[in-house]
Structures are given as structure tokens and as C-alpha cells.
Amino acid sequence: MKVKLSQAVKMFFGNSSLEMVYFEAIANALDANATDISIKISVEALNKPETLKIKISDNGEGFTDERYEKFSNLFDVSESSHKGLGRLVYLCYFQDVSITSFYDNFFKREFDFSDGFDEENFEVSKVSDTKSGTIFKMNNYALQKIAKGEYIHPIKIKQRILEEFYSRLFHLKKEKKSIKIQIESVIEGKKNEETLNNSDIPEFKMMELSSSINLIDKFDLYYSIKEVDPIESSLLAAISVDNRTVKVDLVANENRPLGYQMVFLLYSDYFKGKIDAARQNLTLSKQELKEIQILLRKEVVSLIETSVPSIKKRNKQTKKNLINKYPHLNGFFDTENIGYVSRSEILKKAQDEFFKIQKELLDATSLTDEQFEKSMEISSRALTEYILFRQLTIEKLKKTTSGNSETELHKLFASMRSEGKFEKDNLSEDLYRNNAWLLDDKYMTYETILSDRQMGELVQVITDNETDSDENRPDIALIFSNNPNNNKPFDVVIVELKKRGISLEENMKVVTQLEKRARKLMKYYNNQIQRIWFYGIIEFDEEVEMQLAGEYTELYSSGKMYYRETNVAISLDPKITLPIGVFVWDLDAVIGDADSRNSAFLNLIKNKMSDL
Numbered sequence: 001m002k003v004k005l006s007q008a009v010k011m012f013f014g015n016s017s018l019e020m021v022y023f024e025a026i027a028n029a030l031d032a033n034a035t036d037i038s039i040k041i042s043v044e045a046l047n048k049p050e051t052l053k054i055k056i057s058d059n060g061e062g063f064t065d066e067r068y069e070k071f072s073n074l075f076d077v078s079e080s081s082h083k084g085l086g087r088l089v090y091l092c093y094f095q096d097v098s099i100t101s102f103y104d105n106f107f108k109r110e111f112d113f114s115d116g117f118d119e120e121n122f123e124v125s126k127v128s129d130t131k132s133g134t135i136f137k138m139n140n141y142a143l144q145k146i147a148k149g150e151y152i153h154p155i156k157i158k159q160r161i162l163e164e165f166y167s168r169l170f171h172l173k174k175e176k177k178s179i180k181i182q183i184e185s186v187i188e189g190k191k192n193e194e195t196l197n198n199s200d201i202p203e204f205k206m207m208e209l210s211s212s213i214n215l216i217d218k219f220d221l222y223y224s225i226k227e228v229d230p231i232e233s234s235l236l237a238a239i240s241v242d243n244r245t246v247k248v249d250l251v252a253n254e255n256r257p258l259g260y261q262m263v264f265l266l267y268s269d270y271f272k273g274k275i276d277a278a279r280q281n282l283t284l285s286k287q288e289l290k291e292i293q294i295l296l297r298k299e300v301v302s303l304i305e306t307s308v309p310s311i312k313k314r315n316k317q318t319k320k321n322l323i324n325k326y327p328h329l330n331g332f333f334d335t336e337n338i339g340y341v342s343r344s345e346i347l348k349k350a351q352d353e354f355f356k357i358q359k360e361l362l363d364a365t366s367l368t369d370e371q372f373e374k375s376m377e378i379s380s381r382a383l384t385e386y387i388l389f390r391q392l393t394i395e396k397l398k399k400t401t402s403g404n405s406e407t408e409l410h411k412l413f414a415s416m417r418s419e420g421k422f423e424k425d426n427l428s429e430d431l432y433r434n435n436a437w438l439l440d441d442k443y444m445t446y447e448t449i450l451s452d453r454q455m456g457e458l459v460q461v462i463t464d465n466e467t468d469s470d471e472n473r474p475d476i477a478l479i480f481s482n483n484p485n486n487n488k489p490f491d492v493v494i495v496e497l498k499k500r501g502i503s504l505e506e507n508m509k510v511v512t513q514l515e516k517r518a519r520k521l522m523k524y525y526n527n528q529i530q531r532i533w534f535y536g537i538i539e540f541d542e543e544v545e546m547q548l549a550g551e552y553t554e555l556y557s558s559g560k561m562y563y564r565e566t567n568v569a570i571s572l573d574p575k576i577t578l579p580i581g582v583f584v585w586d587l588d589a590v591i592g593d594a595d596s597r598n599s600a601f602l603n604l605i606k607n608k609m610s611d612l
Helices: 005-012 019-031 065-072 086-093 154-174 286-307 310-325 343-363 369-398 406-413 424-430 441-445 455-463 504-525 542-549 587-609
Strands: 036-043 053-058 094-103 107-113 123-126 133-141 180-187 190-197 205-209 219-227 234-241 244-247 260-267 421-423 446-451 476-480 490-497 529-538 561-572 575-586
Touching (some): 019 036, 019 053, 019 086, 019 154, 086 107, 086 133, 154 260, 205 286, 219 286, 310 343, 343 369, 406 490, 441 446, 490 504, 504 542, 575 587
Parallel strands (some): 234 260
Antiparallel strands (some): 053 133, 094 107, 094 133, 107 123, 234 244, 476 490, 561 575
16 A cells, blocks of 8 residues: 555544444445444443454455455545545554455455555465455554444444445345344443344335436435334434435434434435545535535425424424514524524524624615615614513523522623723623613613722722722712713712622611712712712512611612612711712512513514514
């Protein structure tokens, strides 16, 4: 062999799997007209891959002189359906492969296949009348671990052999040839066996497909649909290429019908030779593969819905659920493939279409009447998307418990610290990071929001970078109504959050913290700040309400909210006091109020979107 094998292995089988060892041995055995194939696997333990050994034997014609010569030369093939490279996969996994082959009744050929393989180094001896066949013994596993346990378990190997050779085994069965493949494993001393024979090959029906992909070659679909125990449910859609099957993504795992075993095989001379040298990837162009998928999916979907009527009802409900949850994408969903393609792919494709139209409209220098109407629709959809995001945030807040930290709670209101600064000029960029609307939608008119930042930084924002050393952090601070740098009075909102499940004393500290914030700010800037609004958000219980009921006034809310106006002294000489308003708000009431506002808007939009 005139090629450095280690380099060839890396070049052609850099992305292989252990099961390809079985596939190559079986393919070669079937090429040699074998009808009985045996695979024996042994390993002391999964965590001892160096002990893995595989023995594969068959009753084929054996390594005759002609077959040995072809084996010894890469790319030496007798027909275009062969690649002449498959045996290299043995060297991906085993350093030593010894081969003993009987042929022509009286001859035995023995040789080793390794990185240093020399085609001249073999032994041929005469034996008494012996049936032909070949034995491969593979030792010295080359990798540090066995990637997947299923690669050495008979039941999984049997299923993968079926999937890989459905088309070839089906044709052998049609030709009345009996094929038996025995698979045995001994793992940690435990023996398992499986046998694959003609009874495992389904009785396929055939239909010719009409296609404009190629005007010369026919496309025939062979299919089998039979009811099985739900635990045995499976679906395979594949193209038959050179007597091997290559899977095509048609139906996502999440959408496969339970209680059925389905096989769909597409045959055509059009596919002959259209696979890479390692038989891992089709060599069709993206456009060709897309056309094949469309052709195959159309027929497969029709067959599935005819055989399993409940699928159509399920898909209709899936579509309804998608539109209900993502109304802004209604009209962009690939409705023909809902229930077959994965939900995430359906959503991504719809979102991409939505973004594409948005970009086209934004890039337009002027709008036609039709584009203007479209822009109004897209604007409505974009707004719906934002309202849906808000609803998701509300739902997350509803699920919070005492097990959630204050930090986790805080992040649902606004990003923290290094990311926690929001400016009015960046409102569109910060839209999905800052949830000040949870308090009130008017707070979305902010000039600046600081989330879990030092009090001194708030002072700097207000005073154009005058320094302050206070490191005590308010959870959220909003400056709104005016820009602090234009010398006009403005409003400030300070928010303190407390996690669920804490004591009365810890909850009531929020009032002290709020008054301290007021004293700090008003001491410096009583001429600029016209009002400060303080929110303490805590979890209410009977004790908390009793504490608040004496001095606070209850306000309207979906839950509980109390309010008090108080004066805070910012100076003793002269004595100066300034009024502040303090809200103490039940966390569930914050969530409930936000939910009520958002749901009203969301329901209105959903009704409008259903007409689009």
C-alpha cells in the first residue's frame, strides 16, 4: 500500500464512530456474498477501554488473490458504488487487526493490518477442504475511552445495522437470500446476544414520486408503517445511496408518532455515488438536499397522516398553541411542517422571516403604500414581541420562592452592577434588560437607572461627577422627568427589595434603609431634586400588615400596598426637614399589578393579530 495509513485515517475518518467498524466489516462481508455474519465484543469494564476486543467473522468468499490485491490498494474499486477506503476505519480504533481468511476451498491467507501494513507481508497455506470465510480480530484499542456505551451493546448495534443497511437487506430478502447477523457482547462478565435476520426486515410498499428534480431518473419511495409497543416506537427517513442508507432529517424526535415503527427509503439512480469517501456525508448541494427534503417530507407527511389520523389533530393543536404563545409571528409559521420539524426550528424560521421583513423596511429610503401598510403591521408585531417578553418576566416572578436569593429576584427587575446602568439614549438597547415597568409604566421615561450601584455613583450622575464615598447600594435608583445636567428640578425613585421568607425585623429594615437614602440625597441636592419616591418591596404576611396598618394608608392594588408621607431631617443647624413619600408594597401585589396591566394589553394584541 503506497499511502501512509495514519495520515489517510486522519484525512478521511476524522469524524467517525466505533459503529463504523461494524458497518465496514458487514459491507465487505455482503460484497463477498456472505449470508452468516458474527460480531463478538468483549471488554472487562467500560472504564477499561484498553481491554476492548472485537471479533467479526463471516462465511463469504474470503480474501482471494483478487480481493486481497484490492484490499492492499486504496481507491482500487470495481464499481462506482465502492469507495475503496472503508477498511481504514479499523485503524481509527485498533492498533492491531489480524485477519485470517479461507478461500477457494483449500487456501488460508493470514496477515496483519496496521499503520505499517505491507501488502507483501502475508502467509498463504494449503488446508484440507474448508468452507470459505474471513475472521477479523481487533485488539489494542487506540482511544482513551469508549465514547458511548451503545456502541458495544447488541440491541443498539442491531438497530444501527438495520438503519445503515435497510435498503441492501431488503433487496437481499426480495432475492430470497437468507441473511443472519449474530451480535454478542460480554461486558464485565455479563453476556448479551441479539440476532438480525430476514424477519427483522419489514415488508415494504412502493410508490413512484413525481419530481422535477431530475427529468431522467425515477424516484421510488419504499415505506413500511406498522404498530408496535410504544417503547419500540421509531421512525427512519433515509436516502438509499450505493446500497447504504443515509438519514434525512424529516421528522424531529419530539414529533415521532408513539406506537409505530416507520421506515421511509427513497431510491433513485440520481443518488449513485453521491456520498463522500468515508460514507459519512452526502455530496449533494444544499439546494439539491433541500429539494429532496421537500419532496420526501411531502409524501412522508401524507402517509403518516393517512395511517395515524390523530397526528393531524395533534398538529392543529400545536399550531394553535404556537400562535397563542407567539402571536407576533402568526403568518410567518411554516404551517405545512408544524408537528414534523422541531418546535425550535419552526420558531427560528418564523423569527428569521420576521427580522428579514423588518430589515427590508428599515433599509428602505421611502415607503410605497404597500410597504407603509406592511410597516404598520410589523410595528404591531414588534410591540407584541416586547409585551410577550414582559409576560415571561412576570411568570418568572410568580414562580419565585423563599429559596430564591435576593440577587435572583433583583436580576428580574434589572441587570446588576457592571451591567446595571441604563440611559435614556440607549432605551431601545436596554429594553430587555431593564424592567422598571414592573413598578409602573411611567418609569420607562427615565433619564438614568442605576441597578445595585454605589450611592456615590448616583450622586455623580446627579452632579456631573462630583465624588461621594458612600458605598451603600440602593437596589434600584431611577432619575426621571428631567436630565440632571440641564439644571431643572427632577424626580428620583429609590427601590429596595427583600427576598421572600425573611423575618418581620428584616422586612421592616427596608423603611430605615429608604429614609437613609433620602437623607443622603436631599442633604446634597435639595435644590435639584423636587421629589423622591421610595418603594420598599417585601413579602407581606399578617405580622407585616399589623406593623404597617397603624401609620400607613392602604392604597388600591391587586394585592397589598401601603403609603406614608414623612419628613426627613437633612440638617440640625439650621433645622431643615423635607417631605418624602414611602410605599411599602407586597411583592405579589407588584407582580399582580404588572400582570393586570400587561395582560390587558396582550389580550388586545392577540385579538388583533388573529385577524392578520
